[in-house]
Amino acid sequence: MRTVNTYIGRPIERVEDFRFLRGRGRYIADLKREGQWHAAIVRSPVAFGRIARIDAAPALKMPGVCAVITAPDISQPIPTIPFRRKNPTIAPYAQPIIAADYVRYVGEPVAVVLATGVELAEDAAQEVIIEINALTPCVDWRASAAGRPLLFPGTATNIASTFTAQCGDAAAAFAAAPYTRRERFSVQRHTASPLETRGLLAEWHAGDGRLTVCGAAKLPFFNRRALAGMMGLPETSVDYIELDVGGGFGARGEFYPEDFLVAFAARKFGHPIKWIEDRREHFMAIGHARQMDADIEIACQTDGTVVAMRGTMHVDIGAYVRPNGMTPVRNVIQFTAAPYRIPNLDFTGHGVLTNKTPAGTYRGPGRFEGCFFCERMIDIAAREIGVAPLEMRRRNLLTDQDMPYALVGIAPEDGFGDTECDSGDYRVTLERCLEEFGWDDKKALAGTLRDGRYHGIGIGCFIEGGASGPGESARIEVTSDGKVDVYVGSSAIGQGIETIMAQIAADALEIPMDDVRVLHGSTNYLKQGYGSYGSRATVMGGSAVVAAVEDMLKCFRDIAARKFSIVADDVSVSGGVARARDGRAMTLAEAAAAGVLTCEGTFTSDKRTYTYGTAAAHVAVDPKTGSVQLLDYVVVDDVGRVINPLTLHGQVVGATVQGFGSVFSENLLYDADGQLLVGSLADYQIPLATDYPHIRAITLARFPAPHNPLGAKGAGEGGIIPVGGAVTNAIASALSAFNVQPTDLPLTPPRLWDLIQRSRAPTP
Amino acid sequence: MQLQFEVNGQAVEIDIAPRTTLCDCLRDHLNLTGHAGCEHGACGACTVIVDGQAVRSCLMLAVQVAGASIVTVEGLADGDELSPLQEAFRKHHALQCGFCTPGMLTTLHALLSDEPMADADRIRDVLSGNLCRCTGYIPIVEAALEAREHYAKKQGSKAG
Numbered sequence: 001m002r003t004v005n006t007y008i009g010r011p012i013e014r015v016e017d018f019r020f021l022r023g024r025g026r027y028i029a030d031l032k033r034e035g036q037w038h039a040a041i042v043r044s045p046v047a048f049g050r051i052a053r054i055d056a057a058p059a060l061k062m063p064g065v066c067a068v069i070t071a072p073d074i075s076q077p078i079p080t081i082p083f084r085r086k087n088p089t090i091a092p093y094a095q096p097i098i099a100a101d102y103v104r105y106v107g108e109p110v111a112v113v114l115a116t117g118v119e120l121a122e123d124a125a126q127e128v129i130i131e132i133n134a135l136t137p138c139v140d141w142r143a144s145a146a147g148r149p150l151l152f153p154g155t156a157t158n159i160a161s162t163f164t165a166q167c168g169d170a171a172a173a174f175a176a177a178p179y180t181r182r183e184r185f186s187v188q189r190h191t192a193s194p195l196e197t198r199g200l201l202a203e204w205h206a207g208d209g210r211l212t213v214c215g216a217a218k219l220p221f222f223n224r225r226a227l228a229g230m231m232g233l234p235e236t237s238v239d240y241i242e243l244d245v246g247g248g249f250g251a252r253g254e255f256y257p258e259d260f261l262v263a264f265a266a267r268k269f270g271h272p273i274k275w276i277e278d279r280r281e282h283f284m285a286i287g288h289a290r291q292m293d294a295d296i297e298i299a300c301q302t303d304g305t306v307v308a309m310r311g312t313m314h315v316d317i318g319a320y321v322r323p324n325g326m327t328p329v330r331n332v333i334q335f336t337a338a339p340y341r342i343p344n345l346d347f348t349g350h351g352v353l354t355n356k357t358p359a360g361t362y363r364g365p366g367r368f369e370g371c372f373f374c375e376r377m378i379d380i381a382a383r384e385i386g387v388a389p390l391e392m393r394r395r396n397l398l399t400d401q402d403m404p405y406a407l408v409g410i411a412p413e414d415g416f417g418d419t420e421c422d423s424g425d426y427r428v429t430l431e432r433c434l435e436e437f438g439w440d441d442k443k444a445l446a447g448t449l450r451d452g453r454y455h456g457i458g459i460g461c462f463i464e465g466g467a468s469g470p471g472e473s474a475r476i477e478v479t480s481d482g483k484v485d486v487y488v489g490s491s492a493i494g495q496g497i498e499t500i501m502a503q504i505a506a507d508a509l510e511i512p513m514d515d516v517r518v519l520h521g522s523t524n525y526l527k528q529g530y531g532s533y534g535s536r537a538t539v540m541g542g543s544a545v546v547a548a549v550e551d552m553l554k555c556f557r558d559i560a561a562r563k564f565s566i567v568a569d570d571v572s573v574s575g576g577v578a579r580a581r582d583g584r585a586m587t588l589a590e591a592a593a594a595g596v597l598t599c600e601g602t603f604t605s606d607k608r609t610y611t612y613g614t615a616a617a618h619v620a621v622d623p624k625t626g627s628v629q630l631l632d633y634v635v636v637d638d639v640g641r642v643i644n645p646l647t648l649h650g651q652v653v654g655a656t657v658q659g660f661g662s663v664f665s666e667n668l669l670y671d672a673d674g675q676l677l678v679g680s681l682a683d684y685q686i687p688l689a690t691d692y693p694h695i696r697a698i699t700l701a702r703f704p705a706p707h708n709p710l711g712a713k714g715a716g717e718g719g720i721i722p723v724g725g726a727v728t729n730a731i732a733s734a735l736s737a738f739n740v741q742p743t744d745l746p747l748t749p750p751r752l753w754d755l756i757q758r759s760r761a762p763t764p
Numbered sequence: 765m766q767l768q769f770e771v772n773g774q775a776v777e778i779d780i781a782p783r784t785t786l787c788d789c790l791r792d793h794l795n796l797t798g799h800a801g802c803e804h805g806a807c808g809a810c811t812v813i814v815d816g817q818a819v820r821s822c823l824m825l826a827v828q829v830a831g832a833s834i835v836t837v838e839g840l841a842d843g844d845e846l847s848p849l850q851e852a853f854r855k856h857h858a859l860q861c862g863f864c865t866p867g868m869l870t871t872l873h874a875l876l877s878d879e880p881m882a883d884a885d886r887i888r889d890v891l892s893g894n895l896c897r898c899t900g901y902i903p904i905v906e907a908a909l910e911a912r913e914h915y916a917k918k919q920g921s922k923a924g
Contacts, residue, residue, distance in 0.1 A: 013854050013855060013857075014854065014857070016862070017853070017854040017859060017862075018846070018854075019862075020859055020862030020865050021837075021841070021846055021850040021853055021854065021859070021862075021865060021869070022837065022838065022840075022841050022846070022850070023796065023797035023836060023837035023838040023866055024838075025797075025862045025863075025865075027799070027863065029791060029799075029800065030791060030795075032792070119781075119783065119784075193897055194861070194863075194897060195801045195807060195809060195861070195863045195864050195895060195896070195897045195898075196799070196801065196861070196863040197801070244861075244862060244863075245861060246799075246801075246861045246862070246863030247860075247861040247863060247897050247898055248861075249897070276800075278803060279801070279802040279803060279804070493861065494860040494861025494862065494863075494898050495860065496860065646857045647857060649857070650857045650860055650898070650899060650903065653899070653900040653902055653903075654860065654897075654898045654899050654900045656900060657899075657900030657901070658897070658900075680802065680804050680806060681801075681802045681804070681806035681807050681895065682804065682806045686895055686897060687900075687901075688892040688895070688901075689887075689888045689889075689891035689892045689894070689896075689901040689904070689905065690888045690889060690891075690892040692900070692901075693884075693888060693901075693902065693905070695900065695902060
């Protein structure tokens with residue numbers, strides 16, 4: 001079809017790199033406004049208590065201090081942060097945008113200091129006196145689930161919501177199965193940790209009653225709606241502006257208390273207000289993720305066919321239900337068994353409140369955790385039944401014959417739409433992964449001691465839900481020089497959408513990519529948009545671009561037809577030129593010169609895409625120290641269609657390495673008083689350049705996505721999902737002589753060393 | 765206090781509070797890149813080159829660079845042309861969000877200027893002081909390895 005350009009599918013080097021490589025990226029901290037004030041947030045130093053007194057007077061005497069905001073300065077009732085999805089029970093647990101009475105986690109905003117310089121604001125923040133009558137906090141989810149004590153007066157439980165996922169008849173299947181096995185697993189609290197901390201700059205334009213908030217990411221349109229509602233402004237009077245963003249990974253760009261507080265201050269005082277989070281603050285303020293406990297049971301035939309799974313997951317969601325707080329809870333029960341054909345499922349997921357920083361999403365929410373639980377369970381069962389782990393997966397993975405395959409439904413219904421696996425043969429990525437990894441050659445290494453270390457190999461299969469609905473918009477404008485501006489609702493968080501959208505637009509318009517400029521992520525570009533979350537930007541935004549181009553080509557044809565005084569059907573368009581049969585021609589630039597040439601397109605779909613894949617790991621474990629070296633790691637996924645192999649590969653490898661941080665080192669530890677023990681990037685250990693050099697990622701495009709014009713599937717999260725399962729299975733394989741079966745992350749050297757010591761086998 | 769130094773070959777004279785870090789000075793007062801990822805020397809995003817050495821500008825006060833010569837990421841390219849190291853970063857997709865990139869480039873520029881034949885292990889070792897949350901480091905190492913040739917030539921021509 002496309003003859004002129006074929007940008008889609010080629011490893012196009014990114015257009016955004018030119019500015020980043022030369023120091024011309026502009027992030028929120030780089031922004032300055034005349035007369036700006038700086039905000040410093042005073043945060044609760046205790047995990048649970050009632051505010052007795054706040055005295056800002058000493059702070060107000062400090063040099064450069066302009067004002068201090070506390071709850072009484074804000075209209076009553078104090079606004080609460082809205083939820084992204086409906087849920088019948090979470091309303092009492094919404095977070096007030098500033099603490100008025102109770103404080104429920106260390107780091108909860110209590111006051112805002114405004115000063116003429118950032119250092120001055122930070123100095124003064126130390127001087128705000130806060131007296132809190134401390135209460136006994138709930139730090140452990142077990143105590144909290146038992147209601148000791150209740151965190152919200154007037155409620156009957158600390159369980160904010162309970163989801164169930166049921167299909168078939170699990171009880172009957174368990175009763176009849178020859179083999180059943182129950183095990184408990186857990187994943188530790190950690191977080192996305194983008195390298196740039198959050199920041200905002202809000203400006204109030206009194207003349208026309210408009211508010212501009214710079215620092216948007218992920219969900220500018222949702223956040224605008226939320227902020228406008230809280231401030232009593234029409235939605236169209238608020239603009240969220242996106243600058244360059246130093247990483248998102250699901251946590252950045254949700255609506256946080258500071259979104260309101262900074263905007264409120266800007267309107268109240270008429271000065272631009274700038275706030276940049278510091279790293280210590282970041283750890284106690286940005287959404288936490290992943291802390292989860294699973295009690296799971298599997299039922300199998302003796303040949304390894306899985307007939308049922310059931311279990312209960314408790315997710316520690318922290319002190320409040322944040323906008324996306326329930327996503328990991330509902331995802332984990334829907335996705336734990338996801339890549340497999342298991343007819344009987346019965347899962348329950350509880351979102352449990354504790355006195356910790358509220359949780360939200362981190363890349364692959366609920367899927368990383370569920371994959372870890374399931375892949376460990378399958379390896380444990382395979383070992384005990386006496387079936388090879390690979391054979392067990394081959395027997396149960398979904399095939400193209402099963403497609404489309406409805407994932408188990410969730411109650412209460414939460415508006416996630418259709419969750420039906422769309423296409424693929426999950427055995428394809430398994431076999432390809434084994435081949436690339438050299439499984440058969442490495443098999444002999446499993447469990448052997450070489451040079452003082454035990455070697456092991458392990459595997460993990462996964463699916464990734466992408467293309468989150470409901471839709472996305474795009475607008476295309478041809479300028480009078482024939483260049484094309486493409487405006488998309490998708491946000492850029494480092495994934496390269498300026499390049500990807502330009503590839504898609506240039507191919508659809510059959511014009512050179514250099515003629516396309518992509519503008520994104522700000523609410524002033526489009527009437528409606530959504531953003532970048534749930535591996536959706538390329539699929540939803542890209543499909544909206546295709547829709548806008550189709551409209552544009554139709555307009556172009558009509559303009560040319562009028563000029564040539566012929567019917568539009570007699571005009572052909574290719575390569576940016578409209579032609580009549582007699583040879584008369586008109587360029588896009590000429591059409592644009594004749595009047596504004598602009599078209600909008602929308603892509604709407606409630607059908608998800610499901611990228612799938614398999615990862616294999618080869619590790620060496622030192623029994624004397626418990627440390628693990630990753631010797632080889634291969635991940636193979638099928639994304640339907642690849643728009644840009646360079647950026648796609650970057651997504652998979654980058655996500656994989658994040659997953660190693662989740663498995664080995666990242667941990668947001670709290671003490672018994674609810675004090676966060678992590679305050680810096682020296683305590684919170686994200687992977688380093690020296691840690692994981694051996695990673696291979698292979699992406700296939702075997703089964704296109706059937707429900708979007710590109711055939712592409714969301715692919716930003718898949719890489720992280722199988723890491724926990726594959727690596728831990730490899731460690732268990734290495735330590736098979738000890739029958740060490742790790743069930744809890746992170747697998748730090750002390751924890752593994754301890755497991756080895758406690759095993760009954762003789763120590764080496 | 766009054767301060768004079770050189771940034772990217774240009775003489776600079778500014779009046780700055782003694783407690784201002786070099787990182788904040790570059791960003792807030794000179795409109796250059798000063799990416800503060802942690803402000804405690806752990807992430808390396810703020811790395812600049814001071815008198816030939818890669819240093820964390822968040823751990824240095826601006827007043828400490830009086831009389832020094834500083835190179836920031838803006839000083840690595842020749843006009844609008846990307847340097848060979850920058851070209852290699854683009855080719856290998858060694859950056860995603862771009863926030864760590866200035867520190868990665870300055871660190872590698874300082875390393876390869878001194879040790880143009882640094883091997884992958886040496887490069888990884890030096891980069892272990894710079895955090896990247898997006899790429900997994902593999903393409904950054906590949907880009908550095910590719911750029912070595914250019915630095916070797918430059919050193920060769922200097923020696924010659």
